[in-house]
Amino acid sequence: MQKRFINKVLQKGGSILAIISLIGWVLSPLPVFSSITIFLDGFESGNFSNWDSAGTKWLVSGGDTHSGLKKARVNGPASLIPGFGQLIKVFSTTGYENITISYWYKIDQNQKLESEDHVLVKAWDLGPNLIDLADHTNTFTNGWTLATFNLSSAYDNQPSVQFSFNAILNASAADQFELDDILITGDPINNENEESNEEDNNEEENNDDEENGDHEEEQEPAKLRIVKIVINDDGGHAQTQDFEIFLNSEPVEHPETYTLEPGTYTVSENQLEGYEFLGFFEDCNDHGQVTLESGDHKLCVLKNDDIEHEPEPEPQPEACFAADWLNNNQGLRKDGSSVLPDRSDPHDALGAPESSGAPFDNPVQNGTFFSLGFGGDLTLAFNKFVLNQGGDDIHVFEVTGGTSYPDEHISIEASKDNASWHSLGTITKDGSIDLGSLPWARFFRLTDASHPSQFEPTADGYDLDALKGLNCINEEPEEDEHQDENDNHEEEENNEDEGDENEDNDENEDNNDDQNGDENDEQEENGGNNDNENDDEENNEEEENDNNDNEEENEDNDENGDTEDEEENGNGNNNEESNNNENEKNNENNEQNNTDNNGGNGNDNGNGGGPTLTIISSGGGGILLSQNSGGGSGENQNQQGQVLGETVSCGIYLLSYIGLGKNNNQEEIIKLQQFLNENGETNLPITGIFGQLTFEAIKKFQLKHWQDVLAPWVPYGLASAQTPTGYVYKTTTWKINSLLCPQLNLPFPQLP
Structure with a gap:
């Protein structure tokens, strides 16, 4: 021209x-074309309407933004479990090249990310190309920081590209990543050279036609990719695979790319109750129709959003009873003998009372209540929250036979977390009491306060039938800031009182380390077996036995050993159940000590350790999870995870180990209790507390699957393949995860 x-x-x-x-x-x-904005969001809308998927851990808030009035942020704990820690945007680069992604982010020093915290930034073309743009970990920033990335040519002129932030914050809510002003740009592709090449090709084709005669032009097949997006921002839980999609009335898989003959096609779906269809996007019209010509590559996206439900009315408090027991330190009878077995089962103090609640109960039926023994105590837990409202808040049911029998007394303490305790006072026989300064509580420690001198030699202290909460709700109440200040002040005073004791414990650590060598020799001679006459001493030896590899492990295991001793020695009684519990715990030490040595007993987030989840890239694209089971070989084992338009039919269910008396993760315990109720023929109350009921249910599960769970531990010191431990450790966690998702084909964990 x-x-x-x-x-x-x-x-x-x-x-x-x-x-x-x-x-x-x-x-x-x-000529040089200026970059064109493909996507821009500063969250000024106040929500994530410009994004295709936003996990519940992502929030839009104001204050200290990079620009404008709004920003996005994610707080811990967060994970890649579907609907939690991912923020996903899908955009098209059709007609553009030299794609650039930039965003501003901020991590305050007092909310910095630790080494186990990650915010992974990824780009994916919904095909073979998945790249990690950034991994924000173990860092903080001095104010807002700009991150800019130039994508490779693989992302040019693509019908669909996924850009995502993937938060894995394993510690506390103090971990925070702030985000603002995301910008995606591209340069228009110059088609002048392509037009020139097309002209040359046309001339060559014409010449060929003149030489060879006209012939029919062959039509190239076209390609259509179908992608489903589900937005769960109002409490919905449906996944993409819950929706059935059709192509010309034939059901099809999604996301998937189909090779088709040129023509017009119609995409449709079955509606799902509770979801609003937002429409068709990209190349499909409003009716789901798309016309394909020879060689076309087109994309059809269907979006659904969960419907916001009317808020449910505030639940009204109702009565409830203690659902589980945690610590049993039963005392003795006045003559120093053990309390009778039919008065020594803490389960008899759970649920509704057998007695009438009258001052005197005739006749008294053994096996329906629990005798504390003089000076003994029992900790009970509710699966609901007992509120502090007008008047008394809890009622204690006691069993007394005969009008001339001396009064029995009980002192009561209450706690929100089974750690900080508040004294409520003393009750005589049956009675009620107020929660005092506590707004609510879930744990109650009841201690016999009777005077032995007033009773006959065979008396056994306060006879507890039931503990009733008068005002109970299912959801944790919102905290009052003023109440938090009072609690913190009281906790500081308690910490001061415990200061001297902690110093004494620190001085004794070195002595404990020096004793490990001799105790190991004695343990080897014993062959890992326990003698009932030396339960406490040998229990300490077993706990320290495996911890001589390095000083750090010894220090950790000394602390863990103290916890075990408190659990086993605190009962102070000689009844049949207590002795059985001690023997069972002795047999559990080999497995639990391995937990301590291999990361199973604690980390920064207080979850009690467990399998480590990391992010890897798959050959087929997408975000996948891999599992490293504590002390295993460390080789990555692929687990399918959620990516745009794809739904994991199952995944790793339990993410941390759980033990009696450990600093367990409440959400993990709830999942465990739900699993046991559905798969273990149990009917546990869903408390989020790993108490004796759940402990016993786990032992039943271990016996049922002893070949996989218990037998592998026999070479490492477990008494027999029929000796359950009650701890949710390597083999138990592996078995539960494998039962729920066999297609993961999880490797058997490395022992010990």
């Missing part, structure tokens, strides 16, 4: 200067 224009200038007598100028124009480089 330029050559013909110059010839016209010459024909009309154009000047040499004009010709030189035109030649310079011909030889000049192609």
Whole structure:
């Protein structure tokens, strides 16, 4: 075209200067196109409506933004479990090249990310190309920081590209990643050269036609990719695979790319109750129709959003009873003997009372209540929250036979967390009491306060039938800031009182380390077996036995050993159940000590350790999870995870180990209790507390699957393949996860 224009200038007598100028124009480089904004979001809408998927851990808030009035943030704990820690945007780069992604982020020093915290930034073309743009971990920033990435040519001219932030914050809510002003740009693709090449090709085809004669042009097949997006921002739980999608009335898989003959096609779906269909996007029209021509590559996206439900009315408090027991430190009878077995089962203090609640109960039926023993105590837990409202808040049912029998007394303490305790006072026989300064509580420690001198030699202290909460709700109440200040002040005073005791414990740590060597020799001679006459001493030896590899493990296991001793020695009684519990715990030490040595007993988030989840890239694209089971070989084992338009039919269910008396993760315990109720023929109350009921249910599960769970531990010191431990450790966790998701094909964990 330029050559013909110059010839016209010459024909009309154009000047040499004009010709030189035109030649310079011909030889000049192609014009430079300025970048075009493909996507921009500063969250000024106050929500994530511009995004395709936002996990519940992502929030929009104001204050200290990079620009405007809003920003996005994610707080711990967060994970890649579907609907939690991912923020996903899908955009098209069709007609663009040199794609650039930038965003501003901020991590305050007092909310910095630790080494186990990650915010992974990824780009994916919904095909083979998945790249990690950034991994924000173990860091903080001095104010807002700009991150910019230039994508490779693989992302040019693509119908669909996924850009995502993936938060894995394993510690506390103090971990925070702030995000603002996301910008995606691209340069328009210059088609001039392509047009020239097409002209040349047309000339060659014409020449071929002249030489060979006309022939019918072959039509290339077209390709259509179908993607489903589900937005759960109002409490919905449906996944993409819950929706059935059709192509010309035939059911099809999704996300999937289909090779089709040129023509017009219709995409449709079955509606799901509780979800609103937002429509068709990209190349499909409003009716789901798309026309494909020879060689086309087109994309059809269907979106659904869960419908916001009317808020449920505030639940009204109702009565409830203690659902589980945690610590049993039963005392003795007045004559120093053990309390009778039919008065020594803490389960008899759970649920509704057998007695009438009257001052005297006739006849008294053994096996329906629990005797504390003089000076003994029992900790009970509710699966609901007992509120502090007007008047008394809890009622204690006691069993007394005979009108001339001396009064029995009980002192009561209450706690929100089974750690900080508040004294409520003392009750005589049956009675009620107020929660005092506590707004609510879930744990109650009841201690016999009777005077032995007033009773006959065989008396056994306060006879507890039941503990009733008068005002109970299912959801944890919102905290009052003023109440938090009072609690913190009381906790500081308690910490001061415990300071001297902690110093004494620190001085004794070195002595404990020096004793490990001799105790190991004695343990080897014993062959890992326990003698009932030396339960406490050998229990300490077993706990310290495996911990001589390095000083850090010894220090950790000394602390863990103290916890075990408190659990086993605190009962102070000689009844049949207590002795059985001690023997069972002795047999559990080999497995639990391995927990301590291999990361199973604690980490920064207080979850009691467990399998480590990391992010890897799969050959087929997408975000996958891998599991490293504590002390295993460390090789990554692929687990399918959620990516845009794809749903994991199952995944790793339990993410941490759980033990009696350990600092367990409440959410993990709830999942465990739900699993046991559905798969273990149990009917546990869903408390989020790993108490004796759950402990016993786990032992039943271990016996049922002893070949996989218990037998592998026998070479490492477990008494027998029929000796359940009650701890949810390597083999138990592996078995539960494998039962729920066999297609993961999880490797058997490395022992010990």
